Amino acid sequence: MPKSSPQKTPMREQSPKERIHNFNEVPFGYSPEEAILEAKRCLQCKKPKCMEGCPVEIDIPKFIEQIADGNFREAVRTMKDKNSLPAICGRVCPQEEQCEKYCLLGKMGEPVAIGRLERFIADWEAEQDEIEIPEIAPPTGKKVAVVGSGPAGLTVAGDLTKLGHKVVIFEALHKPGGVLIYGIPEFRLPKAIVEREVEYIKKLSAELVLSYVVGKLKTVDELLEEFDAIFVGTGAGLPWFMFLPGENYNGIYSANEYLTRSNLMKAYLFPEYDTPIVKGKRVAVIGGGNVAMDSARTALRLGAKHSMIIYRRSKVEMPARNEEIEHAEAEGVEFHFLTNPVAYHADKNGWVREMECIRMELGEPDKSGRRRPIPIEGSNFKSPVDVVVVAIGNSPNPLIYSTTPGLEQGKHGNIVTDEATGKTSKDRVWAGGDIATGAATVILAMGAGRIAARSIHEYLQIT
Amino acid sequence: MNKILRKVTLAPEIKLFEVETPPIAEKVQPGQFVVIRTHEKGERFPLTVANVNPKNHSITLIFQEVGKSSAHLGTFKEGDEILDVVGPLGKQSEIELFGTVVCVGGGIGVAPIYPILKALKSKGNKVISIIGAKSKNLLILEEEIKVASDKLYITTDDGSYGKKGFVSNELTRLIEERIEINRVVAIGPPIMMKVVADVTRPYKIKTIVSLNSIMVDGTGMCGACRVEIGGETKFACVDGPEFDGHLVNFDLLMNRLSIYLKEEKESLDKFRSDLNKCCRSTTDNQQS
Ligand SMILES: Cc1cc2nc3c(=O)[nH]c(=O)nc-3n(C[C@H](O)[C@H](O)[C@H](O)COP(=O)(O)OP(=O)(O)OC[C@H]3O[C@@H](n4cnc5c(N)ncnc54)[C@H](O)[C@@H]3O)c2cc1C
Ligand code: FES
Numbered sequence: 160m161p162k163s164s165p166q167k168t169p170m171r172e173q174s175p176k177e178r179i180h181n182f183n184e185v186p187f188g189y190s191p192e193e194a195i196l197e198a199k200r201c202l203q204c205k206k207p208k209c210m211e212g213c214p215v216e217i218d219i220p221k222f223i224e225q226i227a228d229g230n231f232r233e234a235v236r237t238m239k240d241k242n243s244l245p246a247i248c249g250r251v252c253p254q255e256e257q258c259e260k261y262c263l264l265g266k267m268g269e270p271v272a273i274g275r276l277e278r279f280i281a282d283w284e285a286e287q288d289e290i291e292i293p294e295i296a297p298p299t300g301k302k303v304a305v306v307g308s309g310p311a312g313l314t315v316a317g318d319l320t321k322l323g324h325k326v327v328i329f330e331a332l333h334k335p336g337g338v339l340i341y342g343i344p345e346f347r348l349p350k351a352i353v354e355r356e357v358e359y360i361k362k363l364s365a366e367l368v369l370s371y372v373v374g375k376l377k378t379v380d381e382l383l384e385e386f387d388a389i390f391v392g393t394g395a396g397l398p399w400f401m402f403l404p405g406e407n408y409n410g411i412y413s414a415n416e417y418l419t420r421s422n423l424m425k426a427y428l429f430p431e432y433d434t435p436i437v438k439g440k441r442v443a444v445i446g447g448g449n450v451a452m453d454s455a456r457t458a459l460r461l462g463a464k465h466s467m468i469i470y471r472r473s474k475v476e477m478p479a480r481n482e483e484i485e486h487a488e489a490e491g492v493e494f495h496f497l498t499n500p501v502a503y504h505a506d507k508n509g510w511v512r513e514m515e516c517i518r519m520e521l522g523e524p525d526k527s528g529r530r531r532p533i534p535i536e537g538s539n540f541k542s543p544v545d546v547v548v549v550a551i552g553n554s555p556n557p558l559i560y561s562t563t564p565g566l567e568q569g570k571h572g573n574i575v576t577d578e579a580t581g582k583t584s585k586d587r588v589w590a591g592g593d594i595a596t597g598a599a600t601v602i603l604a605m606g607a608g609r610i611a612a613r614s615i616h617e618y619l620q621i622t
Numbered sequence: 623m624n625k626i627l628r629k630v631t632l633a634p635e636i637k638l639f640e641v642e643t644p645p646i647a648e649k650v651q652p653g654q655f656v657v658i659r660t661h662e663k664g665e666r667f668p669l670t671v672a673n674v675n676p677k678n679h680s681i682t683l684i685f686q687e688v689g690k691s692s693a694h695l696g697t698f699k700e701g702d703e704i705l706d707v708v709g710p711l712g713k714q715s716e717i718e719l720f721g722t723v724v725c726v727g728g729g730i731g732v733a734p735i736y737p738i739l740k741a742l743k744s745k746g747n748k749v750i751s752i753i754g755a756k757s758k759n760l761l762i763l764e765e766e767i768k769v770a771s772d773k774l775y776i777t778t779d780d781g782s783y784g785k786k787g788f789v790s791n792e793l794t795r796l797i798e799e800r801i802e803i804n805r806v807v808a809i810g811p812p813i814m815m816k817v818v819a820d821v822t823r824p825y826k827i828k829t830i831v832s833l834n835s836i837m838v839d840g841t842g843m844c845g846a847c848r849v850e851i852g853g854e855t856k857f858a859c860v861d862g863p864e865f866d867g868h869l870v871n872f873d874l875l876m877n878r879l880s881i882y883l884k885e886e887k888e889s890l891d892k893f894r895s896d897l898n899k900c901c902r903s904t905t906d907n908q909q910s
Contacts, residue, residue: 331841333659333666333706370708372841376645396843400855407848407855407874409881416844424665424838430892433665433690434838435885509877556842558860 165268168197170275175489179459182345182427185486191229194279198227200264201271208261209273214606217241219258219273226276235284235291238277243317243359244310244605246285246352247339249278251449252602253480285355292362296323301619304329304386305365306373306559309337310601311392311592313356314608315615316365322616326365327386331372334423337394338593339601341423342415344453346460347483350422374562379588387622388587388615391574392608395593396556400549401445405503410437410511414450414550421457439546441465443514445500446550447477452484454548455492463546466492471499471519471532497521497532501539503547514544555594563588571597581611589615624704627680632762633755635687636730637696638672644679646671646709652737653715653832653864656681657840659706660694667691668837668859670734670809671710672763684733684762690889697897711840712863716830717741721804722748724796725771726789726818728810729755732763734832735809740770742807748772750801752792754810758783790817803827808867812876819867829867833858833875836882850874 170193172178172186189197201223209219218237225234238245254260254274262270284290301324305312308330316326334340336353361367373379373393382389398413400406412420417436420426424434442458444451447470458466468487470477473496477484488494497519504513518538521530554572567575567584574583574590581589591607593599628640646656655670673682687693698704715738723742727735732753743749749770754777755761761776761783768774775792776784785792789810797803806829808818815831822829835847835858842860849858850871856862 331708332839333708370706372708372711375710375841376649396841398843398845400845400848402855407850407878409877413845416838416846419838419844425663428663429885430889432663433889435665435882435889437881508880509874558841 163200165264167269167272167275168193168200170272175491178346179456179490182460184349185346188282189275189279191231191283194226194276195229197272198223198276201227202263204263208263209258209271212257212259212261214257214602215241215609217258217277222280223271223273223276226280231280231283234280238280239293242277242605243314244356244601245277246281247310247348247356248602248605249274249276249281250348250352251343251480251600252277253600255481257602285352290359290362293321295321295363298325299323299619301325301388301622302327302386303615303619304382304389305392306379306389307331307337307392307394307592307594308335308357308367309392309394309592309604310339311394311594311604311608311611312337312390313360314605315390315392315589315591315612317360317363318609318612319615320360320363320365322612324616324619328360328365328367329371329373330367330369332423333370335367335369337392341419342450342453344418344422344457346456347453372558374558379559379563379566379585383587387619388589390581390608390611390615391559391583391588391590391594392592392604393556393559393594395553395598397554397572398549399552399554401500401551403500403502405505405511406549408503408505408511409509410439410545411503411547411549412437414444414446414454414548415553417454417548418450418457421461427457427461436461437546438462439544441467441544442546442548443467443469443500443542443544444548444550445469446552447472447479448550448552449479449483450553451548451550452479452487452492454550456487456490458546458548459490459492468492468494469498469500469514469516470494470496472529473497473521476529499532499534500547504541511544511547513541514547515539515541553593553598555597559594573597579610580614581607582614587618624707626698626700626702626704627678629698629700632684633760635696636760636762637685637687639683639685639695639698640675640678640680641683641704641707642678642680643707646707647674647676647679647681650674650681650710651714652717652741653734654710654712655840655863656683656707656709657711657837658683658691658695658704658708660691660698661705664694664705665691666706666838666840668711668834668840670832670863672733672736674737684730686730689886690893693890693893708840712859713861715741715807715864717745719746722750722802723805723807724750724752724793724803726793726806726808726810726814727751727753727767728789728808728814729760730762731808731810731814731832732761732767735807736763736766736770738807739767743770743772750796750803751775752777752789754778754784754789754792756780788817789814790821793818794821797821797825797827805830806867807831812872812879815867815870816872819870819872823868830864831867831870832863833865833870834863835875835878849878
């Protein structure tokens, strides 16, 4: 056997120069040859560590071996057995914190590109003529309402319809997919992929009701009269602001608004699409997570000359995926570390024109284990800006909690659930994903959906 | 779904639609609004519900054609369906027995004040209404408001009908005549609500206003609608749309309402010119 490369098989992508002028997806994905080459790097460990890093326990060595053998159809089955949204997870999972982190190859060189292989196999399946519809159990006559169509809700819907239960998904927005559709940009997760996954769930015969705000139209209690069980997967949609002087000036957005305008409403295609967005020349994005990277890269594509990340800690503490940071750097996003805004200043018409910042230094580690940023007295400075995007985090949307008596709320506005089952404090109500954990990841939301679906199914069988 | 049962042109560029939306009609309360989208590439925009018609399972929407989206909605005919109508959103008005309530409606703001005024009246309040418009032909719902109020005063900016001047002048007059007023509800252009709040502030008359900020989702997800109330940031779509007028930062509201003026004009111009082109080509066809 020829010695395999210590590096991942590179994935071809649009050049930075070209891609900052369009919203098309950045990486092109592997060809079958590249995928096989990469799959052959896998050592097929006896005790595969990678699986320990996977929140949904995909049989990683198995699907990689199947790819190495060119047996793509089987690899799809292995994958789908545990993960119903591989095309999405392959693109957005923080693999370096999960499966790839534990890969033995990573000790000497780069780990196997598990995420890229996951993506490859999902895209390969999509290119085939028909998507396999798994066997669906005979109807049980039980009805389940799923509130929210993000990854958590879609997973529950998929799993329970397969088991023969009737599922109705209620979604507040006019398009299904949750953050996958309104938050994560096209250049990172093409919307056609999300639509494909939703179509798949619909093919399994789940019903989807859009533009339906649970709590405002029917409450959870009212739905409980019609349904045997309810899963709440309403996400962490409440954007945080810093409540700084001037934060409501024109040109200052929450990341949710900025990204929703651009992704869900397609403001980058204005005036073909009706929703406008302010296209700044000097855009400051506050924060260091995926949401911040997505916003900064969106700003470039909307024509910003300078797109700046303002982050109060240093590079190593940034919570964004490595790939997002690398892409942002390659595209020319400017990073200002150990910097935090303290106020905004506007022109006479109320448009933000200047951001006042303070420099920070790192102190002792805080609860999150990261070193705490401390402002350096007297280090204030001003910088011109015409658009600011506040991307410092989101908390769970309070709407369901506030309209549903009997739900226990956690410290961070989340709905409290039993980790092993997803059960809430309220009878016949389950919850999972960001609404239960606070803003987390797609794969954790999916995993929570899977656990809740199992528990709901058990419950439905005994009633 | 969302079928237009009835369409009435109330005034130039002001239209009334009765829209069949059974679930919303069953739930909506005075003060609440819906978010509309008229076509696949359309934007989401809020409209306050102006009436409920339980018999028809429908709600009444009244809107002025000010931008592309409302102008497009205006082209819909009876029998057409509106792509998305989401709601009811926002908090409902506080309807209690206050005593005497003055309801002030300016321009298109007369529409949302109507259900509030009816609810206040049926709670047993004495309702004095002041409605106004730029000019006589822009005054809407006069008959309905008259029937539902104990007293009605009308103003027009140009004096073409009722008293010449602003609704706030009439309110000032009532206050100066020492009529006991326990509460004021004012809905209209921000500048009108600001002036009304200024009028009642020295007399400490509780004044409720409904803020028409720019919205996207209408469910508290984006913060586009943020307003400042007593120095605190609130989301108009979930914390409002009604707030204590004495605490509202109206200047900020007006600034924020101007964010997309340029884009709105571009969009409306494009819509009008596309409309002209298409109409011209159909008439051309007919002639040939
Ligand atoms: C910009 C951005 C980038 C991200 N990047 C990554 C990434 O690269 N990798 C990663 O793993 N994670 C990423 N995340 C996080 C990830 O998207 C979320 O953790 C995940 O989507 C949570 O899934 P969910 O199903 O719990 O909720 P959501 O995806 O938030 O979906 C909730 C859905 O419920 C709907 N809803 C809310 N209230 C109601 C109601 N009352 N009635 C009906 N429907 C309602 C909402 O409209 C929404 O559609 C990112 C998040 C954002 C915002
Ligand atoms: S409109 Fe988005 S939060 Fe109010």
